[in-house]
Amino acid sequence: MKPAPFEYVRVGSVAEAVGALARYGGEAKVLAGGQSLVPVMSFRLARPAVLVDVNPVAELSFLEPTADGGLRIGAMTRQRRLERDPLVAARAPLLAATMPHVAHPQIRNRGTLGGSLAHADPAAELPCLAVALDARFRLEGPGGSRWVAARDFFLGLFATALGEDELLAEVELPAWPAGSGWAFQEVARRHGDYAQVGVAARLDLDGGGRVRQARLVYLSVGDAPVDAARAAAGLVGEPAGREAFAAAARAAEEDMEPTGDIHATAQFKRHLARVLTVRALTEAVARAQPGAA
Numbered sequence: 630m631k632p633a634p635f636e637y638v639r640v641g642s643v644a645e646a647v648g649a650l651a652r653y654g655g656e657a658k659v660l661a662g663g664q665s666l667v668p669v670m671s672f673r674l675a676r677p678a679v680l681v682d683v684n685p686v687a688e689l690s691f692l693e694p695t696a697d698g699g700l701r702i703g704a705m706t707r708q709r710r711l712e713r714d715p716l717v718a719a720r721a722p723l724l725a726a727t728m729p730h731v732a733h734p735q736i737r738n739r740g741t742l743g744g745s746l747a748h749a750d751p752a753a754e755l756p757c758l759a760v761a762l763d764a765r766f767r768l769e770g771p772g773g774s775r776w777v778a779a780r781d782f783f784l785g786l787f788a789t790a791l792g793e794d795e796l797l798a799e800v801e802l803p804a805w806p807a808g809s810g811w812a813f814q815e816v817a818r819r820h821g822d823y824a825q826v827g828v829a830a831r832l833d834l835d836g837g838g839r840v841r842q843a844r845l846v847y848l849s850v851g852d853a854p855v856d857a858a859r860a861a862a863g864l865v866g867e868p869a870g871r872e873a874f875a876a877a878a879r880a881a882e883e884d885m886e887p888t889g890d891i892h893a894t895a896q897f898k899r900h901l902a903r904v905l906t907v908r909a910l911t912e913a914v915a916r917a918q919p920g921a922a
């Protein structure tokens with residue numbers, strides 16, 4: 630199928646983009662990489678009257694270190710750059726390592742960080758990562774800028790805190806804690822497909838091999854990224870090993886509400902989540918440097 634007719638507006642700055650969104654209200658959609666928007670328009674699942682193309686907006690495409698060891702990333706930064714830029718590998722290794730799981734190279738060449746976050750697919754990797762990395766987002770609207778924490782941004786199925794007249798402009802990642810272990814695990818039917826279940830794990834160890842801090846965030850087991858904070862808190866003080874990890878996996882299940890589909894029942898997704906939790910935590914421990922943070 631072809632998209633329903635729409636008006637095309639090409640903008641050159643954030644101010645112009647915000648102006649256009651405000652002018653057309655809920656009738657307009659931002660066009661970033663087009664890798665999710667164009668297919669849903671072609672299926673006529675979305676029929677925006679206006680597309681506001683932000684591809685020419687240079688001020689949305691940047692990747693910079695922050696003074697405290699973190700990263701600032703413009704919303705129009707292509708997913709390919711997150712995968713390949715050495716600065717991302719150095720300052721957000723979990724993000725760099727996860728990128729090859731996002732779709733296929735051709736899609737990552739075009740798809741953007743901001744587009745994936747604004748689209749808020751519960752099966753997407755980047756929203757899950759943003760929550761796991763404690764990212765915060767700068768939103769630009771007619772009233773100026775506001776910052777929203779990733780954990781408050783994803784409101785449900787394809788729903789975010791973005792207003793109709795707001796643009797996601799920037800993602801800020803805090804400094805990566807020294808010695809922190811990390812891992813991303815997912816199961817997809819074919820590489821590059823949306824995952825049936827995925828989990829991002831982070832873990833700090835004390836000098837005695839006990840967990841000092843942990844983080845477990847899942848994709849595809851709810852309407853939005855699922856931050857299993859209680860399960861992660863339950864790991865603190867425990868010896869980092871299979872027994873504690875299996876207990877965390879069982880505890881994390883309480884926060885999940887997976888829905889079954891033609892490829893996997895809800896019960897199978899729960900099983901996958903348990904298995905992937907233990908795998909991810911085991912891999913994270915191997916990367917952690919005890920007592921470093």
Ligand SMILES: Cc1cc2nc3c(=O)[nH]c(=O)nc-3n(C[C@H](O)[C@H](O)[C@H](O)COP(=O)(O)OP(=O)(O)OC[C@H]3O[C@@H](n4cnc5c(N)ncnc54)[C@H](O)[C@@H]3O)c2cc1C
Pocket residue numbers: 658659660661662663664665666667668704705730731732733736739740741742743744745747748752753754755791795796797798821822823824
């Ligand atoms: C075959 C295929 C397989 C895929 N597999 C995966 C996968 O495994 N994992 C995965 O995570 N993704 C997958 N994707 C999606 C891909 O990662 C997209 O790039 C991404 O979801 C959307 O990014 P985009 O820049 O293309 O955004 P677009 O498609 O241009 O926009 C998506 C939505 O976000 C809005 N938007 C975009 N940018 C902004 C902004 N700055 N401010 C406000 N709103 C904005 C748009 O209006 C639209 O509603 C797949 C896509 C395809 C076609």
